[in-house]
Amino acid sequence: MDLGLLGQYLLNGLMLGMIYAMVAVGFTLFFGVLDVIKFSHGDVLMVGTFAGLATYLGLESVGIDSPWLQLLLVVLVSVSAMAVLGALIAKFLILPLKDAPPLNTLLATLMLGSVLRESVRLFYPNGSNPKPFPRLLPTDEWSLGTLTLRVDNLILLAAGVAAIVGVHLLITRTKLGLAIRAVAQDGETARIMGINFEWIVLLTFGLGSGLAALAGVMNGLYYNETNFGIGLLLGVIGFSAAILGGLGNVYGAILGGFIFAGLQTLGSVALPAVLPSVPSAYKDVFAFTAVIVIMAWKPTGLIAEKSSERV
Amino acid sequence: MAHLVIENITTAYDKADVLQDVSLEVEPGKITCILGSNGSGKSTLIRSILGLTPPRRGRILFDGQPITHLATHRIIASGIACIPEGRKVFPKMSVAENLRLGAYQESDQAVVARRLDQVHEIFPRLKERTGQFAGTMSGGEQAMVSIGRGLMAAPKLLIIDEPSLGLSPLYVKENFNVIRRINELGITVLLVEQNVHQTLAIAHAGYVLLQGRVVARGSAAELADNEEVHAAYFG
Ligand SMILES: Nc1ncnc2c1ncn2[C@@H]1O[C@H](COP(=O)(O)OP(=O)(O)O)[C@@H](O)[C@H]1O
Numbered sequence: 262m263d264l265g266l267l268g269q270y271l272l273n274g275l276m277l278g279m280i281y282a283m284v285a286v287g288f289t290l291f292f293g294v295l296d297v298i299k300f301s302h303g304d305v306l307m308v309g310t311f312a313g314l315a316t317y318l319g320l321e322s323v324g325i326d327s328p329w330l331q332l333l334l335v336v337l338v339s340v341s342a343m344a345v346l347g348a349l350i351a352k353f354l355i356l357p358l359k360d361a362p363p364l365n366t367l368l369a370t371l372m373l374g375s376v377l378r379e380s381v382r383l384f385y386p387n388g389s390n391p392k393p394f395p396r397l398l399p400t401d402e403w404s405l406g407t408l409t410l411r412v413d414n415l416i417l418l419a420a421g422v423a424a425i426v427g428v429h430l431l432i433t434r435t436k437l438g439l440a441i442r443a444v445a446q447d448g449e450t451a452r453i454m455g456i457n458f459e460w461i462v463l464l465t466f467g468l469g470s471g472l473a474a475l476a477g478v479m480n481g482l483y484y485n486e487t488n489f490g491i492g493l494l495l496g497v498i499g500f501s502a503a504i505l506g507g508l509g510n511v512y513g514a515i516l517g518g519f520i521f522a523g524l525q526t527l528g529s530v531a532l533p534a535v536l537p538s539v540p541s542a543y544k545d546v547f548a549f550t551a552v553i554v555i556m557a558w559k560p561t562g563l564i565a566e567k568s569s570e571r572v
Numbered sequence: 573m574a575h576l577v578i579e580n581i582t583t584a585y586d587k588a589d590v591l592q593d594v595s596l597e598v599e600p601g602k603i604t605c606i607l608g609s610n611g612s613g614k615s616t617l618i619r620s621i622l623g624l625t626p627p628r629r630g631r632i633l634f635d636g637q638p639i640t641h642l643a644t645h646r647i648i649a650s651g652i653a654c655i656p657e658g659r660k661v662f663p664k665m666s667v668a669e670n671l672r673l674g675a676y677q678e679s680d681q682a683v684v685a686r687r688l689d690q691v692h693e694i695f696p697r698l699k700e701r702t703g704q705f706a707g708t709m710s711g712g713e714q715a716m717v718s719i720g721r722g723l724m725a726a727p728k729l730l731i732i733d734e735p736s737l738g739l740s741p742l743y744v745k746e747n748f749n750v751i752r753r754i755n756e757l758g759i760t761v762l763l764v765e766q767n768v769h770q771t772l773a774i775a776h777a778g779y780v781l782l783q784g785r786v787v788a789r790g791s792a793a794e795l796a797d798n799e800e801v802h803a804a805y806f807g
């Protein structure tokens with residue numbers, strides 16, 4: 262294989278890893294503060310993507326057609342609407358179930374995910390078909406030998422890095438991050454410190470859901486297409502990534518996202534090479550199988566030796 | 573002021589009442605102790621005050637204001653801090669972060685820095701270990717973190733639940749000295765302890781809990797030769 266193609270795979274893998282990491286961080290944050298698995302997380306991402314798409318169509322219809330302004334508003338509406346939705350889900354669905362068996366939360370959010378998914382399919386105009394997602398970023402290209410760099414992809418990569426670094430700084434350097442970590446390590450003692458427990462939980466769910474919405478918009482901008490089922494796949498992948506890294510550990514989730522993308526990339530390169538009859542679409546099968554093997558080998562995740570590690 | 577009044581509270585976890593009709597008073601500026609053997613309801617009393625397990629009946633007043641059904645962070649905001657049973661340091665955080673959390677409700681960095689200096693003065697060891705994860709420290713050092721963290725709140729009333737549990741005699745003695753010093757700084761103390769003699773030596777007044785009821789009350793001197801005290805522990 263030539264170097265240019267390898268570079269192309271690498272860039273694609275990095276892009277996917279970034280998106281998965283952003284989804285996985287949400288799973289891990291939610292588990293950190295409340296010990297819950299929120300299965301509707303992927304579908305919140307999908308609703309965020311459609312909210313962004315609807316914003317774009319709305320702006321077009323009123324004649325606002327500067328791509329940068331459109332982009333700004335698409336991201337702003339999508340992220341803030343999903344942050345609010347995530348906090349509302351925490352307030353009215355997850356916190357009330359706090360003292361119920363964890364399976365109830367799992368089931369309730371699983372059902373909520375279906376409700377969100379089916380609602381978009383039924384009520385978004387022509388919602389059951391894939392939707393084109395607008396190209397809002399400049400698509401200029403640079404060629405380096407056989408490697409083609411596109412400006413929009415570089416911007417998306419930079420945005421992903423910024424989002425992840427931003428989350429890292431928020432968690433490690435701010436008072437809010439300190440409170441989130443305190444709640445994750447010991448919720449009751451955090452309350453004794455005077456931390457408003459419920460408020461921190463809502464903010465954490467808002468943060469994770471806003472991040473997922475950003476990931477959804479980035480995913481749409483990257484593929485220039487989205488559909489009502491996108492959250493199901495990204496949700497399962499994000500959840501796998503979070504488990505890979507050891508649920509509850511933010512850096513584990515980020516690492517897990519990149520590992521999953523690496524496995525997918527490996528699958529799409531190696532499978533057709535080794536077994537010519539297997540198309541590269543089987544990369545997901547390959548990646549999920551590999552995850553199952555890794556989970557059997559390291560049941561508590563790759564970097565969570567200490568099961569008490571949180572956020 | 574730091575006047576805590578508890579009036580006829582009954583507290584339960586599930587069905588069975590753990591505290592039954594408990595009334596007591598913590599006078600400003602004093603060290604008031606709660607004595608009682610294991611399982612008599614001392615920690616439950618503290619949970620009631622902090623709003624972690626609010627009482628089913630009765631009321632709790634702090635400086636005349638009812639705090640009975642406030643959320644815990646509001647109760648803390650009224651000037652109460654707690655050094656919980658078992659120390660409960662945040663294990664995956666540095667000593668500095670643990671101490672910062674003690675002053676969570678204070679946003680003035682200068683005030684926080686001043687309090688940190690005071691805590692470092694009382695526990696020089698914490699200054700040396702400022703970057704160490706609290707979970708990797710010895711029990712005695714964790715006790716310092718937990719006490720220091722309580723002081724970082726600069727509370728009017730400091731509630732301390734069994735600070736010497738599981739510590740070596742040397743640390744236990746040091747702990748009692750520290751509590752006395754804290755009180756001399758003007759902080760009112762509600763102290764829960766099993767160590768009857770050392771506790772009564774520093775306390776001004778106290779109560780004895782037995783199976784969720786107050787069975788004796790009085791000054792430290794009165795309690796020291798009270799039959800109920802002996803009965804509650806050894807009877
Ligand atoms: N979280 C809880 N849930 C149910 N029962 C509890 C809980 N905590 C304590 N208890 C019960 O309440 C009683 C008093 O416990 P506690 O207040 O911890 O006593 P003490 O601090 O004096 O040792 C005990 O019988 C104990 O089993």
Ligand SMILES: [Mg+2]
Pocket residue numbers: 614615616657733734
């Ligand atoms: Mg106790």
